[in-house]
Amino acid sequence: MRIRPGNAYPLGATWDGRTGVNFALYSEHASRVELVLVDADGGERGVQLRERTAFVWHGFVEGVGPGQRYGYRVYGPWAPDEGLRFNPRNLLMDPYAKAFSGVTRWEDGAFSYDIASDDPDRDRLANPRESRGVPLGVVIDPSFDWQDDRAPNTRVPKTIIYETHVKGLTMRHPEVPPELRGTYLGVASTPIVRHLSELGVTAVELLPVHQFVDDKFLLDRGLRNYWGYNTIGFFAPDVRYRSGHRVGDEVRQFKEMVRALHRAGIEVILDVVYNHTAEGNHLGPTFSFRGIDNPTYYRLVPGEPRYYFDYTGTGNSLNVRHPQTLQLIMDSLRYWILEMHVDGFRFDLAATLARGLYEVDQLSSFFTIIHQDPVISQVKLIAEPWDLGEGGYQVGNFPVRWAEWNGKYRDTMRSFWRGDGGVAGDLGYRLSGSSDLYQSDGRRPYSSINFVTAHDGFTLADLVAHDHKHNEANGEDNRDGSDHNLSWNCGAEGPTDDPEVLALRRRQQRNFLATLLLSQGTPMIAGGDEIGRTQGGNNNAYCQDNAIGWYDWELDEERRALLRFVRRTIRIYHEHPALQRSKFFKGRKIRGGDVHDIMWLRPDGEPMSDDDWHNPSTLCLGMFLAGHGVDDVDDDGEPIRDDDLLLVLNGSHVAVEFVLPGFRGAWEVLVDTADDHAQGRVGGGDRATLPAKTLALYRAVDHERTYAT
Template identity: 40%
Template structure:
């Protein structure tokens, strides 16, 4: 025991470093360690003291150290068994980040001396303190003047996926704001976001993250951020000075502008990667408890080297504590969960009744958040679309693929198109879930942008330095005759029209729409469909004015306004759906190109290119006619029976209307009020 510092037992909760009346209380979970040391550092990285924890209760080591103050740099070291075959990797030579730290002294960069184990399976004896960021004692509280949460009606929610740096790096703003949290809420940034009519900003990962070893060797960097080292520390590279306060300021600014904000979070794995790589936090504290393993091997259901054991009580507590912190202190309104199936795994398999999912849904704070699941991972039974509890929305890749295939011209899609337009009720079943559970999207960060979807037939990922092997192989894309960029005016017109058809289809579909930030600018990644390591002009949005940008932005703005004005476009109450038995019933009628009711033969026609529907709300206040035509040969369609007037709310360029019919000169989408 040190003669310099006075300690007492302290308290096991809350976990992390908490400033007290006398000093700082430290608490860290580790079931199997024999001793945990608190290591105190000065702000130059010199280790000043190594204090053994003096109390342990229910797997939590704790003590209070008198005289310490805010700003103190610290870390942990753990003694215990070293037996890789049983997943015990305790190594006192490795400095460990506090899993509950709110701030770090720097950004973690991989170094071979961070490993707890050598290539020969022995303890790695080099002290790693020089290459591991130090945890910092911080008192973090919610803003006293934070705007109230924006409560978005479920039927009006529309997500806009935004990368902090990519969105703000090229904005016409002060150089010091580019690529930062504060740049997002600059006047040009807010003006653009408000112009679209979207309700919800979905921030790509903002947990402090690290670049993978293989990228570091290639002199590339992790750009997306799906490689976290901390579930509490905001990414420092997006800040001018203080990431905590600047992140909070960004959230306050977005709320003030009227937006709901959700954060893309990675609770399924950490940047410690494979067992022979970094031991900088969870691995050194309790590898066998924090990570899934079986028969001496990691269960790598994420493809990222490790898989957090979300069936373990320590992990469940960690994740729920992290979520509450980001909501109550940092100010966000919800989460999008990367590889969400891992959160619903028990020992191995998925269960909708998994402890973590149930813990989230019973929590009075977390259950009120907007919760969006990516419903897959790469483990056994890893595809679970539609199987999550009702408190979670789910990213619907079936919608993406069907809509892409329809507009590409694939055969036999009529029934599937109708199903996807109506909220994928084969997946989100009638009587069980609202169609709003389906998060519909055409593009996401992991894939082509909308511009590239209509410009490239094959992926072009050579810049990733993996010989073009990474990324999706089947993108359901088309290039309209030329691969990549072109000056051909006819091809450019067809590509723009296709993008408009995609946007119109998305925003006229039942469910919750998701737009990839930059698609409204016709942003290209030069055919790269896996730009996770491209922190450069490939991914940074460009803000130059152009005819395509104007057309795409105007389409989104107009369709968002229409969607809000007519709630039936997002959620229809049908008579045969027990979920809405307490509601007056709306109506839908499907029509063919003769404006006659669709017959069985019509539905079975493999090469059907035209489909329309009339939506009528229960109060009969209006009749909305939705038209989808995907061929480029002219087609004239009579107005539906008894139509005396047609009020076109939106149409793509290839459609014209007269008193008795509509003329589809080439593929297009229309919504009109009858």
């Protein structure tokens, strides 16, 4: 085996397509780096990387290629009080590996300190035993026939996101072949693509698919880190979602999934976790970064570098202020865009990435670099705009080009439909695109990612069936998960046979989904809500890799009816540009008359007053959208026109008579959450009866249009 100097770039393991592989690893503080090549029988061969360029240790190894498994042993000072935790007895994962051989084997060791010691300061004691429990990196062949794959040409204002989990979506679907359930190829299968296409969503947002670690404390309870927010490999699609046993084949299968979804006109957005890693705090395991160069990759406490800053509740925070850690993240993002063809990212706890010393800094290096990057800046960028640190709630404060999960939208809609008073003012902002959050800094209504439910929290079916969380299955005595759910069980906690309660729950589910789809902004549906998915009241199912977390596709007639309702409402959304504005409302008059681009109406048909907005008893209102006030052009530059629409929401506990605007001759019912089959017309100036807890959408009748169910 011949070793040549090789190159310091690119980092990771790169096959030249012919004679061998270039290996490159960054470590500023190491004194020596050994590449460990592992054969099929587990035999190891050490290769010293003698070349060091700009803190990158590198070498080209001839005679190896795709399928080769490898790791590293990194030598340097063991000085935890100085932030240095080198221990060459630890076999380490390559941060740039494109694939891994499997998952963590805790029984084979994963700690650089002496975890077996009784010393209360045992993290200061180097582990004297060999530790080989990490998965090995795998050299890949990156070639793939994309067959002229192109990202769907989805205009940003028309995006509908479907947040889902690779395994949860596919594991119980009866039409997905058993060998594909729970895998990337399962998502690419015909029944799943057909469901997404018929639903009408334009993008899937996948919960983390980067290689992650199952926490030992969960495994000890017989549980798993199902959601995957415990990343250790930022370039590798997780091996758990591979079909078959061929090492490294998950890379090809992930690409097949993307190609299949793109063919159906569906974008792929990845939920990414660049705020922390699976290595935890000073008592955590050593898989990779900690043993390669601890102070480079982690935010250490000044004056006490034995300890880690923790803005995430996971034990550590990545040191995004360091150029190498920034490069790692940027290289990872570009890899998923250019090599894996993904269309965007949702950044978990994104406020952590913006932190300076103690404050969230909108102009941090992270956002500056992304803003100028010609590749990353052109895809969809979505922030979860909060973390657990002081001042970490940053909704509305991210830079231009960034969309945000709008937690204020979620809370306002839950409060309104629960019947809480005093939210009318917030409701108006949320329905019309949250201009109070996004207009002043150059962003658009679609910067608001509107959602009512997500993976974290109650499903929609549970939101309307539970006042309290029921997380006993998590093994933490129901102490985990949020207690602030703004949920309402509609009169009975959990399962019930009461027909009135069940009818109200059905209507509430439709209220939430219709409001979400008919508000300005970008709607995000939590996967499974369209089929009434329940987690039995568990609002923190992060560890439930079982029937609690997986979708139940055996639909009774009630759940099929809900699915039909959602499909129909999404079709209406797609057909009405007035629901997809790319600019904020101006409140200006249209056609030189008294009709404005948006008007807010009371039940008596009169405009809302300041007193109405501030009145805690205001629980019913109407939002008029002028079809000629869309203020946008199509792809040919022609002005966009639509029908006039009227959205009426009755969040009160009693029926309300609502006077429809008299400046139109008649109004056609498009959506009625109290009656899936409602149709007909109401004359302008006439009254329409809205039962308690009901939403209705009307279209001004200028011409005939039908919406098949």
